[in-house]
Amino acid sequence: MNIKYNKAKQNLKDDPIMDSLLSTKEFFVKNGNQLLGAVVVIVVLIAGVLVFNNVRKSGESKASESFGKAMIYYTENQLDKAAEQFKLTAENYSSSQPGALSAFLLGRILFDQGKYDDAIVWYGNAAKGARSIEFVGGQALEGIAACYEAKGDTKSAVENLEKALKDDRIKFRHSTIKWKIALLDGKSEKSRSYLNEIVSDTTAIDLHQRAENLLASMDTGS
Template sequence: MKVKKRKITRKELKEDSFTKFMKKLIFLWNEKKTLFIGVIVGIVVIAAGLSYFISSRRRAFNDANERLTYSIILVLNGNMQEAYNQFDFLAKEYYGTLPGIKALFYLANMDFQSGQIDKAMERFTTLTKLTKDKFIRPSSYEGLAQCYEQKGDMNSAIENYQKAEELFEYNAFRAEVLLNIARIYETQRKFSDAEKVYKKVLSIVKTPSLKTEALQRLKMLQGLRQVLGG
């Protein structure tokens, strides 16, 4: 029996990554949309100038968060160019703040989807150094890995997928990254390494679709090994 493998094209990879980007866009919006603005509490009367500064900063952060929400709605409505412009404004005007970091993350993903791989890589690299956010930082390593795949540098792709997998807290996200690593191992004909990764996915994930995918790929590889006498 001959097991026929179908190679995943770069176009399919980008389409799949766009689907994941949209899922993460919604996740990030819902789970992390609250801005943690510092509130100073004290017995001593706060100086008028300091109070004004704090109020101004709070208003600025609220404005940034509202603009970010509006930008995300533009994406969901398919108005990508205007959304890109809004994200670009936020990333520059609020650089290093939570709204600015989120905007930079969305820009990197949109650059990747439009084929601007070098620009996406630059943004993702900046994010890995700029933020310790437990979702954005690993997602940025994942984005870097996808960029390296587009460039054909599979070893660098694996390296960045591994960094993402180490940092992700949610097992479902870890599993998605591991499946990408296993897929690359298959293209490199490192079937034993791919099997180990699929088994790891099965040991950590409960999501039915991810578990089914890992199990199907594992069985296919085991069948291939039997056919080849390995």
């Protein structure tokens, strides 16, 4: 069975795009915390595989090749070259899945560089063009919220998190988004409601204590 698995993996590595995705997985296992957050790792690995599968069916070979080239730079941590290639892919193939994912990853690179206004633009492009890609649209809205938070615009951050909360494709992120809204929004009734929902959610055990602590701080006025 191991022989069959290794042969199948080698067949994938013979394809330059799939090879890039496999290299990405190996790279992020070692460097995920340094370069990207865990959420983005999920996006890259899952959405990247979806892109790979679907572009083959739809014949978007040029978009796929452009995206694959950007991913190679990305996995090699050549972020300036990756950003340039992601931008080309997003601009030239804006209606494609590789284009939407490229816009998302470009937004992340720009965010890490502190270029929040530029990141908002590209995250916005990803959100508009990601209807056919699971996870990306909603998480692009989270990215926009993070940019506004970094700029000190809490109101806009919360507004974008609320939009992300309406995206059922990222339902697995909803408890975390509710926690973030409550943290930013303060002592509003909506925040209290979200925190109570988190405490009652058996799938959000890792957030229970933090939600309870925040509720307690609201009650004590601290």
